[in-house]
Amino acid sequence: MAVIFDGIAYGLQLGLLAVGLTLIYGLGGVLNLAHGQFAVVTAIAATVLVDVGLPMPLAILAAIALAGMLALAFDASLMRPVYRLRGEARVLLSLLLTIGAAFVIDGLLIYYYPFAALNVDISGSAVNVLGVAMRRGSLAASLLAVLALGTLILFLRYTRRGKAVRSVIQDEEGAQLCGINPARVRTAVFVLSGVLAGVAAVAEGLTSSLGATDGLDLTILALIVTVVGGLGSVAGALVAGLLLGIVYTLSSFYIGAYVTFIILLLAAMLTILVRPSGLMGKGA
Amino acid sequence: MDDTRVPVGTEEAGAAVAEAQRARPLRAYLPVVVTAVVLGALPLLIGDSRYFLSLAVLMLVFAGYGVAFNIIFGNTEQLFLCLGALAGISGYTAAILGNRLQLPMLLGVLIGALLSALLGAAFSWVSVRRRLGVIFVGIITLSFSLVFANVLLGQRDLTGGETGLIIESAPGVVAGRGVGAYYVFLALLTVFLACHRWLQRSHVGWAFRALRDDEVAAELAGIDVARFKLIAGVIGSLMVGLVGGLYAYYEGFISPSTYAVGQVDIPVLVMLAFGGIGSLLGPVVGAAVFAVVDELLRPLSSIRTTVYGAILLVLFLGFRHGVIPALTGLGRRVRNRRTPRT
Numbered sequence: 001m002a003v004i005f006d007g008i009a010y011g012l013q014l015g016l017l018a019v020g021l022t023l024i025y026g027l028g029g030v031l032n033l034a035h036g037q038f039a040v041v042t043a044i045a046a047t048v049l050v051d052v053g054l055p056m057p058l059a060i061l062a063a064i065a066l067a068g069m070l071a072l073a074f075d076a077s078l079m080r081p082v083y084r085l086r087g088e089a090r091v092l093l094s095l096l097l098t099i100g101a102a103f104v105i106d107g108l109l110i111y112y113y114p115f116a117a118l119n120v121d122i123s124g125s126a127v128n129v130l131g132v133a134m135r136r137g138s139l140a141a142s143l144l145a146v147l148a149l150g151t152l153i154l155f156l157r158y159t160r161r162g163k164a165v166r167s168v169i170q171d172e173e174g175a176q177l178c179g180i181n182p183a184r185v186r187t188a189v190f191v192l193s194g195v196l197a198g199v200a201a202v203a204e205g206l207t208s209s210l211g212a213t214d215g216l217d218l219t220i221l222a223l224i225v226t227v228v229g230g231l232g233s234v235a236g237a238l239v240a241g242l243l244l245g246i247v248y249t250l251s252s253f254y255i256g257a258y259v260t261f262i263i264l265l266l267a268a269m270l271t272i273l274v275r276p277s278g279l280m281g282k283g284a
Numbered sequence: 285m286d287d288t289r290v291p292v293g294t295e296e297a298g299a300a301v302a303e304a305q306r307a308r309p310l311r312a313y314l315p316v317v318v319t320a321v322v323l324g325a326l327p328l329l330i331g332d333s334r335y336f337l338s339l340a341v342l343m344l345v346f347a348g349y350g351v352a353f354n355i356i357f358g359n360t361e362q363l364f365l366c367l368g369a370l371a372g373i374s375g376y377t378a379a380i381l382g383n384r385l386q387l388p389m390l391l392g393v394l395i396g397a398l399l400s401a402l403l404g405a406a407f408s409w410v411s412v413r414r415r416l417g418v419i420f421v422g423i424i425t426l427s428f429s430l431v432f433a434n435v436l437l438g439q440r441d442l443t444g445g446e447t448g449l450i451i452e453s454a455p456g457v458v459a460g461r462g463v464g465a466y467y468v469f470l471a472l473l474t475v476f477l478a479c480h481r482w483l484q485r486s487h488v489g490w491a492f493r494a495l496r497d498d499e500v501a502a503e504l505a506g507i508d509v510a511r512f513k514l515i516a517g518v519i520g521s522l523m524v525g526l527v528g529g530l531y532a533y534y535e536g537f538i539s540p541s542t543y544a545v546g547q548v549d550i551p552v553l554v555m556l557a558f559g560g561i562g563s564l565l566g567p568v569v570g571a572a573v574f575a576v577v578d579e580l581l582r583p584l585s586s587i588r589t590t591v592y593g594a595i596l597l598v599l600f601l602g603f604r605h606g607v608i609p610a611l612t613g614l615g616r617r618v619r620n621r622r623t624p625r626t
Contacts, residue, residue, distance in 0.1 A: 078597070081601060088417060091418060091419050092419070093600060095419065095422065096553075096557075096596065097596075097597060097600055097601070099550075100593045100594070100595075100596030100597040101593060101597060102593065103550075103590065103592055103593025103596065104589075104594055104597065105593075106589050106590075106593070107586050107588065107591070108590050110586040110589070111585065111586045111590070220430065224427075227423055258437060258438045259438070262435070262438075265427040265428075265430050265431045265434075266431065269427045269428070272416065272424050273424075276414065276416065276420060
């Protein structure tokens with residue numbers, strides 16, 4: 001039973017990680033392969049700020065704000081030429097540009113902070129009884145994820161801005177006719193996805209640790225979850241996150257870590273082949 | 285991007301030149317011959333330096349991968365992010381067959397390359413059948429690459445896991461790592477380039493161009509899009525398999541990192557972005573520049589990754605079609621300005 005709980009906790013984290021990616025895709029038809037790097041930047045920034053002397057909560061908030069700013073910079077620079085294209089060409093260029101950006105960030109972080117890793121220890125005492133200390137961390141991470149995801153869903157469902165976002169996802173031209181500026185909405189959502197990646201980094205830091213080399217792995221995990229849930233579907237990302245989180249924990253508990261990753265990858269491949277729109281996606 | 289140098293004049297003149305070129309096929313293959321001659325003379329420049337020779341071989345290997353990727357992605361927009369895995373399937377097959385069953389190198393590499401071609405065919409077939417968009421093909425093939433890497437790590441008994449596999453082959457031209465090996469890879473590359481040129485000039489090339497411009501229109505015009513995508517996928521994957529298998533014997537040692545996405549697919553992407561996706565000689569130019577740049581950047585350790593990322597960004601932001609086509613396009617414009625039009 002403890003395994004299932006761990007799985008749910010991990011699944012919430014996966015959902016949190018994937019939801020930003022899927023939002024951007026749904027909104028602009030853009031795939032951001034530097035998504036994991038947003039999380040890593042947050043983690044490294046938080047550790048650096050703590051080293052400087054800031055208290056942990058403040059450092060984390062500042063680091064998340066930095067991730068949002070980085071996303072804003074992305075949107076203002078790299079995404080400009082991307083949005084000028086349409087359809088397949090747009091996805092392709094976004095993919096290639098964000099891969100390039102991911103490398104730029106990775107190289108710099110690994111060079112300057114090879115050993116920095118975010119590790120938010122909330123158990124208080126350092127070496128603890130193994131299970132209990134971890135349990136607390138993952139409980140806090142789950143709470144954080146639920147809080148962030150809940151806020152996101154409430155925002156999308158009930159606020160004016162959230163409704164604007166959903167209207168652009170449904171029909172860009174129609175939204176424009178209603179006086180919504182899609183470019184502004186896209187920018188806002190890009191920043192939002194950066195912030196969500198930052199929160200995901202904190203959740204990761206609560207349960208394990210997050211270092212400079214983890215960006216690509218996070219992106220791939222987020223991509224798998226997003227694909228299984230359906231590119232562009234927020235609810236799909238959550239369901240797929242939970243599902244894959246439970247599968248992941250069960251499988252690595254009973255079978256082994258390397259087979260587990262293969263299972264996740266095969267799940268993504270199978271989804272594309274059988275139902276490209278994903279679990280909760282709109283029909284193709 | 286077709287870089288047969290048809291001077292841009294009136295439509296008629298262009299058509300006439302194209303007609304003349306078809307009549308004189310030698311002209312069309314001139315770039316291939318020139319490349320072979322220039323690269324053939326390279327060992328004379330290098331002399332006895334084993335180090336530079338191995339760099340030159342690496343350049344040829346990547347040029348080979350590049351030509352293959354060019355055929356698959358540049359011509360038919362199938363984003364195969366599994367070049368490394370396709371090369372690795374061939375490499376590991378050849379190595380394991382050689383080590384366990386004492387199969388000769390050539391036979392092992394051929395079997396391995398056929399396996400790669402089969403897999404490439406499967407990817408093409410599936411993506412055409414399911415009408416997958418570019419990114420979905422990318423994600424599927426990338427997932428496959430990661431699955432392959434994990435299987436290599438997991439199946440220790442067969443692949444040696446992380447420590448890799450030493451290939452116990454009888455000493456030969458390729459395994460000797462000398463000038464002979466260089467010429468073997470050069471011969472292979474020349475065949476690839478000639479094959480690509482031949483494809484471009486045949487009805488397959490016309491179909492490629494049509495379906496790259498507009499797939500729906502091509503289909504409406506009666507072009508069997510599925511068939512031509514499959515052709516590109518199979519030929520490209522076969523090429524990747526041949527290079528990957530031979531490279532295993534050349535190195536004498538392979539490990540999962542030899543064929544990792546970051547070691548093969550990403551550099552090929554950077555090279556092609558530089559040389560120009562779709563152009564005949566793009567992969568060769570890209571690989572040559574990459575070899576030099578990579579050597580210069582070696583002392584920079586992980587900052588290298590940053591530089592490659594920046595190169596990718598600049599290339600895709602500034603030169604959507606690659607530097608070489610941009611330069612030739614510039615040259616063409618200058619030439620046109622000088623010769624007054626009639």
